[in-house]
Amino acid sequence: MMNEFREIAENIAREMGGWEARREFDTxxxxxxKDDQSFYLNFGGWKNEGKVSISARYPERARELYRVEHPVIKVSYSRGAATIAKEINRRLMPSYLTALADVQQRLKEMETAESRQESIAFxxxxALGVSRPNREKYSRSSQIEVRTGWHGDYSKKLRAEFEVMYGGDVKIEVNTKDADIAVKIAEFLRTLKD
Known part of the structure; x- marks a missing residue:
C-alpha cells in the first residue's frame, strides 16, 4: 500500500505541473x-478510508502565528491523480493562496519586529557595558533580557534589568540599596518628556 500511496503522490505532483512529491519522515x-507552495497528503486513516486528505502546509515559523487558516479537502484516491489535482486547483488552491499570502506577510512583520527588538536589546x-544577549537563548521568547546583575544580587550599588518586549516596548526594573541613587533616578525620570 505504501508504494501505491507514493505513486499516487508522485502522479498528483506531476499532474499539478512541475510539482514534486516527497516524504519528510518514513511514516x-x-x-x-512547488516553490513556496506545498500541501500535505494523508492517505486513509480513521474516518478517512479510501480517501486522501490534502491540507495546507506553511513555512516552519508559521506555527508561531495565531489563527492561521488551514484549508483541507478530502478526495477519494480511486478517482485518480488527474482528478485529485483538478480538485486541489479548484477547491483548495484559492483559499490556500489567500492564506499563504497572509502567513508570508505576517512572518515578514514578525521578522521585522524581532530585528527591531534585537537592535534595541543590543x-x-x-550602553550599559554588558555583554549582548545570546540569540539562541531568547529566539523563541517574547522578550529579551539585558541585565547589569542577577535577581537577588544586591551586592552592587545598583542593579538594572531591561526586558525588551516583542513589539519594542521596554520594561525597566531598577534595584538599589542607596536611597540617593533612587532619588537621582526619580529626578531624571521627571525630566523625560512624553
Missing part, C-alpha cells in the same frame, strides 16, 4: 511542493 504524510547592552 509521515507525503508532501507535494543598544541597551552596549
Amino acid at each position: 509521515g504524510p507525503y508532501i507535494i511542493q 543598544a541597551l547592552a552596549d
Whole structure:
C-alpha cells in the first residue's frame, strides 16, 4: 500500500505541473511542493478510508502565528491523480493562496519586529557595558533580557534589568540599596518628556 500511496503522490505532483512529491519522515504524510507552495497528503486513516486528505502546509515559523487558516479537502484516491489535482486547483488552491499570502506577510512583520527588538536589546547592552544577549537563548521568547546583575544580587550599588518586549516596548526594573541613587533616578525620570 505504501508504494501505491507514493505513486499516487508522485502522479498528483506531476499532474499539478512541475510539482514534486516527497516524504519528510518514513511514516509521515507525503508532501507535494512547488516553490513556496506545498500541501500535505494523508492517505486513509480513521474516518478517512479510501480517501486522501490534502491540507495546507506553511513555512516552519508559521506555527508561531495565531489563527492561521488551514484549508483541507478530502478526495477519494480511486478517482485518480488527474482528478485529485483538478480538485486541489479548484477547491483548495484559492483559499490556500489567500492564506499563504497572509502567513508570508505576517512572518515578514514578525521578522521585522524581532530585528527591531534585537537592535534595541543590543543598544541597551552596549550602553550599559554588558555583554549582548545570546540569540539562541531568547529566539523563541517574547522578550529579551539585558541585565547589569542577577535577581537577588544586591551586592552592587545598583542593579538594572531591561526586558525588551516583542513589539519594542521596554520594561525597566531598577534595584538599589542607596536611597540617593533612587532619588537621582526619580529626578531624571521627571525630566523625560512624553
